[in-house]
Amino acid sequence: MPLFGKKETVTINYISHAGVKKPIAVTVGNSVMEGAIRNGIDEIVAECGGAAQCGTCHVYVEEQWLPKLPPMQDDENAMLDTTLCPRRPNSRLSCQIPVTKELDGLTVHTPEAQV
Amino acid sequence: MSVVIVGAGQGGFQAAWSLRMEGYDGSITLIGDEPYLPYQRPPLSKGFLLGKQELESVTLRPEKFYSDQRIELRMGECVASIDRAARKVVLASGSSVPYDSLILATGARVRRLADREALYLRGRDDAAQLKDRLDRAESVAVIGGGFIGLEVAAAARMLGKEAAVVEIQPRLMQRVVAPVVSDFFRELHETHGVRLMLGSGDVPRADLTVAGVGVIPNVELALEAGLTADNGIVVDEHLRTADQNIFAIGDCSKHAQRGRLESVQNAVDQAKCAAANIAGKTQVYAAVPWFWTDQFDAKLQMAGLSGGADRVVLRGSPPKFSVFYFRGGKLIAIDSISRPADHMMARKLLAAGVEVSAEQAADENFALASLVNR
Numbered sequence: 001m002p003l004f005g006k007k008e009t010v011t012i013n014y015i016s017h018a019g020v021k022k023p024i025a026v027t028v029g030n031s032v033m034e035g036a037i038r039n040g041i042d043e044i045v046a047e048c049g050g051a052a053q054c055g056t057c058h059v060y061v062e063e064q065w066l067p068k069l070p071p072m073q074d075d076e077n078a079m080l081d082t083t084l085c086p087r088r089p090n091s092r093l094s095c096q097i098p099v100t101k102e103l104d105g106l107t108v109h110t111p112e113a114q115v
Numbered sequence: 116m117s118v119v120i121v122g123a124g125q126g127g128f129q130a131a132w133s134l135r136m137e138g139y140d141g142s143i144t145l146i147g148d149e150p151y152l153p154y155q156r157p158p159l160s161k162g163f164l165l166g167k168q169e170l171e172s173v174t175l176r177p178e179k180f181y182s183d184q185r186i187e188l189r190m191g192e193c194v195a196s197i198d199r200a201a202r203k204v205v206l207a208s209g210s211s212v213p214y215d216s217l218i219l220a221t222g223a224r225v226r227r228l229a230d231r232e233a234l235y236l237r238g239r240d241d242a243a244q245l246k247d248r249l250d251r252a253e254s255v256a257v258i259g260g261g262f263i264g265l266e267v268a269a270a271a272r273m274l275g276k277e278a279a280v281v282e283i284q285p286r287l288m289q290r291v292v293a294p295v296v297s298d299f300f301r302e303l304h305e306t307h308g309v310r311l312m313l314g315s316g317d318v319p320r321a322d323l324t325v326a327g328v329g330v331i332p333n334v335e336l337a338l339e340a341g342l343t344a345d346n347g348i349v350v351d352e353h354l355r356t357a358d359q360n361i362f363a364i365g366d367c368s369k370h371a372q373r374g375r376l377e378s379v380q381n382a383v384d385q386a387k388c389a390a391a392n393i394a395g396k397t398q399v400y401a402a403v404p405w406f407w408t409d410q411f412d413a414k415l416q417m418a419g420l421s422g423g424a425d426r427v428v429l430r431g432s433p434p435k436f437s438v439f440y441f442r443g444g445k446l447i448a449i450d451s452i453s454r455p456a457d458h459m460m461a462r463k464l465l466a467a468g469v470e471v472s473a474e475q476a477a478d479e480n481f482a483l484a485s486l487v488n489r
């Protein structure tokens with residue numbers, strides 16, 4: 001049980017294009033995008049604020065985590081075809097990944113650029 | 116060099132960040148009269164009203180972001196006037212801030228009804244008050260069948276409240292969408308139990324009355340400084356006002372050719388363009404407009420500007436369809452309802468300016484992608 005008033009967090013690892021890894025404690029219930037923008041991961045831009053409308057929160061998810069993620073919805077799928085850096089099989093929009101306890105240790109790579 | 120940005124909303128925030136991304140190294144002062152760090156408004160009528168999102172979560176970036184980026188924040192401060200001759204802005208508190216370039220990103224304020232008490236929704240405080248009252252109400256009357264009114268009505272129904280929408284026009288979102296889209300949303304709302312009163316001005320009795328009847332751009336600062344404004348601060352293709360050192364972006368800005376738009380896309384892309392021009396590039400504002408709204412389980416996504424359309428063609432059929440708008444045989448806009456792939460294609464088609472025929476648009480077996488991915 002989380003302590004009263006204290007929110008549970010898990011660690012999400014953000015690895016920049018240059019290879020710098022930043023482990024961040026992200027509140028359960030926040031999205032992987034929110035975990036980034038609130039903690040100085042400026043490689044995530046998130047112009048639309050999480051509405052799956054802008055494609056500027058693109059990440060490459062480390063393969064072993066893919067099966068643990070919620071399935072992709074149509075809007076995310078469509079948006080991923082418009083990202084600045086090329087879409088790969090492990091591409092996701094970080095705003096569409098809510099952080100759960102099961103995702104403790106999730107590792108995502110940010111692309112070279114978002115805009 | 117110093118840049119001052121008046122208005123710390125979606126556009127002001129983006130302009131500050133984009134200046135840094137463009138390599139601009141001088142000082143940046145971001146002045147906003149709301150007592151909050153810059154935040155985004157779309158969730159206020161969506162996730163927040165529905166109780167899915169906390170109010171705090173609309174904040175665009177934490178304070179540290181601004182210090183890291185060397186963006187000086189002046190929150191809770193109102194700019195009272197612009198001294199163009201001395202190139203400085205004067206704050207209501209009396210102090211002044213000099214600029215080499217000035218960006219006006221003052222947004223818009225809600226239009227208020229003269230003859231009736233109602234709640235409105237524009238900022239965080241409005242949203243907090245509305246949410247509180249909504250949670251305690253059993254019935255809600257919404258005045259205005261535009262995006263905000265309809266999102267509020269949908270949220271009210273999803274929270275189990277009785278909801279009615281009064282719209283003086285005969286159909287919903289009349290100003291911006293084709294009748295087929297209005298009809299779809301009428302049915303959607305009725306199916307979910309919203310009482311729609313179209314072509315009516317009779318507001319039913321309810322525990323709570325909310326009005327979403329449009330906005331008024333904040334142009335007074337510009338006007339008083341001798342700049343031209345008429346439902347928006349008039350700017351050229353580079354987003355400059357008549358004063359070469361002053362730009363206007365977002366909801367307050369009126370592009371000489373495209374007019375004034377109210378959307379996240381417009382605020383963000385205009386901010387980027389103005390920032391690039393200040394940083395020494397020469398950029399013409401040419402981004403494809405897009406917009407979205409969520410109502411119940413439907414998502415309406417719009418690309419381009421459909422005003423002046425003389426032909427409308429459907430791709431797919433309700434509840435999932437897209438409407439292609441043509442003018443003089445040229446594709447000008449596409450509205451997609453729960454067809455996000457069409458919407459993304461729409462942005463690409465409009466950006467590339469490729470020719471699309473009405474037949475190709477209507478034929479679901481025709482791959483629109485073949486027109487752009489050549």
Ligand SMILES: Cc1cc2nc3c(=O)[nH]c(=O)nc-3n(C[C@H](O)[C@H](O)[C@H](O)COP(=O)(O)OP(=O)(O)OC[C@H]3O[C@@H](n4cnc5c(N)ncnc54)[C@H](O)[C@@H]3O)c2cc1C
Binds near residue numbers: 124158193377
């Ligand atoms: C409830 C709601 C839902 C929305 N949903 C969507 C949506 O789903 N999709 C979409 O694309 N768009 C949506 N919008 C529209 C979008 O939020 C706006 O177009 C966008 O915020 C415009 O950005 P802006 O920077 O021009 O203005 P704003 O974000 O309004 O910022 C302007 C700021 O300037 C401040 N200011 C004004 N004058 C002064 C002064 N003299 N001194 C100091 N500060 C000043 C204002 O107080 C304000 O904080 C929505 C808007 C609302 C209100």
Ligand code: FES
Binds near residue numbers: 045048049051093096
């Ligand atoms: S934040 Fe815009 S798509 Fe994720």
